Amino acid sequence: MAYDDVVRAYEPVLGLETHVELGTASKMFCSCSTVFGGEPNTQVCPVCLALPGALPVVNGTAVESAIRLGLALNCSVASWCRFARKNYFYPDMPKNYQISQYDEPLCTDGHLDVTVESADGPREFRIGIERVHMEEDTGKTAHVGGATGRIHGADYSIVDYNRAGIPLLEIVTKPIEGAGELAPEVARAYVRELRDLARALGISDVRMEEGSLRCDVNVSLMPVGGDEWGTRSETKNVNSLRSVDRAVRHEMERQAGVLEAGQRVVQETRHFQEDSGSTVSGRSKEEAQDYRYFPDPDLVPVAPSAEWVEELRATLPELPAAKRVRIQSEWQLSDEELRDLVNADAIDLVAATVDAGAPPAEARKWWLNELSRRATETEVPLSGLPITSAQVARVVALVEEGTLTNKLARQVVDGVLNGEGEPDDVVEARGLKVLSDDSALGAAVDTAIADNPDAAEKIRGGKVAAAGALVGAVMKATGGQADAGRARELILERLGVS
């Protein structure tokens, strides 16, 4: 069913469950390292391997991160709450229960505002936050042999427990109603805003591609004008902002198709397929899991004092929404310019470049043009380019002080991205300084005049425009390093027309 028809007939109701892996130095309940990418099973201990007798101890920094995110999401922070055990058997879950929170989450009842573009200009939506709770991650299973890399047909499976016990925050929205045709964009904007919030708080590196931010999308449809929600599907494995958008759109279309055919939507778990942009049913035989939650007797309640919560509130940095407002006014950006910055995920990078001394316009230009292009070419997010805001600011400064032309500056950026060091190192190593000292430039000018007698004659005769050809020759001879303006001055001077 075409999307336009879908939204004419149905109103989508969304719910998002987002997992954020915290960037704490150690795991949720033990002191193992959380560094990503270690050799399998090297970041493990009796606790996170669930050896008999081992006991968990809560990571205080993780609780602190959870409270800070909760405060940034305008939640209430519980004065007393507990961890609960979620019991189910799975080979990559060492204890065969996950320590999570059940009916006593740490943070509840907040909201997050997001803005999306509509035909009538920007529209703001307030997303209700149901809860923020703490839990631990599982290990990772890889299936070896067989064609698909999936469990069916595999020869054997191997488990890496490095990730087991990494602290996670789960952020659950209240049902999102009334977004209509904008539902996919609203979902995407919410995840982006949440991601930027977590990043601003410094609690996670929120890299969707590495799985440190993961999203489950619940979608149901109700007929326009109706008041009873339909049956929802839960789509897992949604691992990029673009996929959030696509998954919601696909589920809306799929469910509308099911309903139009007079069938019922099945309550089920579905998996998002990155390549096709569609979702497929998880288990065909969806059994209702009974997790037998109960308060974890190994842990004492978490009881943050009001004083501590207020102390943490005072540590909240400028949040992304406030930052956008400030930056728009300070840099005098149009709504459209601001939107471009936001869509390119460049706002923090540009702001940091400005903080490092670059004028806002230059900083924006570098990140949105040259660097965005490089990021696209190498298929990394803008923030994943191996260049820092300070380095970009230094390149801008070198251009401003006349040491580099824009063309040379791009070569310097090449060098930095290539791992050749700081911009000044690249300038030095590649010999990229603009030739502005007259003796070196003078020799090139003299050669150019001697090599182009016709042009020189025209200039002497008053046709100053012909100087362009000689400047071109000088630039060519110097490999682009000459200061073109100075070269022109010298040519006119030598030919007696200045």
Added chain:
Amino acid sequence: MGTELLRMTAAELGAAIRAGEVTSVAATETYLDRIGEVDGDVRAFLHADREAALEQARAVDSRIAAGEELGPLAGVPIAHKDVFTTTDMPTTAGSRILEGWNPPYDATVTSRLREAGLVILGKTNMDEFAMGSSTENSAYGASHNPWDLSRVPGGSSGGSSAAVAAYEAPLATGTDTGGSIRQPAAVCGLVGAKPTYGGSSRYGVIAFASSLDTPGPFARNVLDAALLHEAFSGHDPRDSTSVDAPVPPVVEAARHGDVEGLRVGVVKELDGEGYQPGVLRRFHETVELLEGLGAKVVEVSCPSFDTALAAYYLIAPSECSSNLARFDAMRYGLRVGDDGTRSAEEVMSMTRAEGFGPEVKRRIMLGTYALSSGYYDAYYGSAQQVRTLIKRDFDAAFGHVDVLVSPTTPTTAFSIGERAADPMAMYLADLCTIPTNLAGNSALSVPCGLAPEDGLPVGLQVMAPVLADDRTYRVGAAVEAALASKRGSALLSESAYAV
């Protein structure tokens, strides 16, 4: 020399070792020889390692020779319940599913025994995963009561109680979840204490029921139990439920068994019908004895104690059903059916079917059921409410008495096999001890005579508030001294395995 050494209390032996009158190696050899002599009958140990024990003893001797200041139990041998992880000995918790498992880490209690210079002789038998009151649920066969080999030594820490009662060790560790130290101590004529919950660390104790499990000491006398209690207790940052408070002054209390003016409450609900007459007789004599020593005895009612057993048999199985989920053949222990054709889930299932004994399975099923959605409130939820009521009963009682007393067990040691087929009869062995586990306070069992009808030991249970463990030792020491002067000899000297 051997017999003399075996007869010494742990305190005396420790003092002799420190004074250089006897070496730890000599003491250890003597106990190892004793184990070799009698353990074929008693079957207290699952694992005893002569060379490993002597190695530890030699290390302690050289620490002493080097002038190192060591605690009062340095060099003294000890039997260690097989529920505590030990890096140098296998740890099975009495289960087939952990057969041959060598832990890569020491339990906190194990580390503290080592730091205090105690010499671990070996690991003692227990009911599988501490579920039972007789050691008959051990996958490795039952231990025997040294007073009468046809009887059980109690449980779950029955290997430890049998070892100490048979003079195979002067001291032993245990864990008490519903009475697993006090009940075996009582039926073997020993002193056994359940410290305040969180007073001793659970780190490295293979979990049965996390909110109840409490490591504690076994000894042949009150002072030795106190010394051991002090040696391994105290705050442990690795156990979140560990209490961050000083260890109560148990040794001081054990040295001064003075009950003059102490207010003693006799729990009405733990006295009377269903108890073995000889047990009640010795219990009431002991209460009179305390009164004679200047204690003020009153009757106290704790009505919710009547529901303690039922609540316990919901809470403990619920917790164990989750705690034992980790035994899945993936990372350690037994693995059954892994022939390359079966899925991980099938291997887990086959391993658990073969690796767990019937009582463990019964409790996992009970607990799984009690936690299921739709049943949670009626079972686990109600049991937690009962738990709150029991705490209130204790609080109310301790508002006007200093300690509560009861028989430790309703009967003396029962015969091996007698209750094996009847779980309910078995569960009743813990009738008097369970309320303390549910409330988390402290208790101790001290011998108070032999039942006239069968000549077997009877225990007096002394219960005190949270972190007032010292009171239990104070009363224990008073009873011990009074009984010794009344009888003219130690109770254990009448055991078949007395030395």
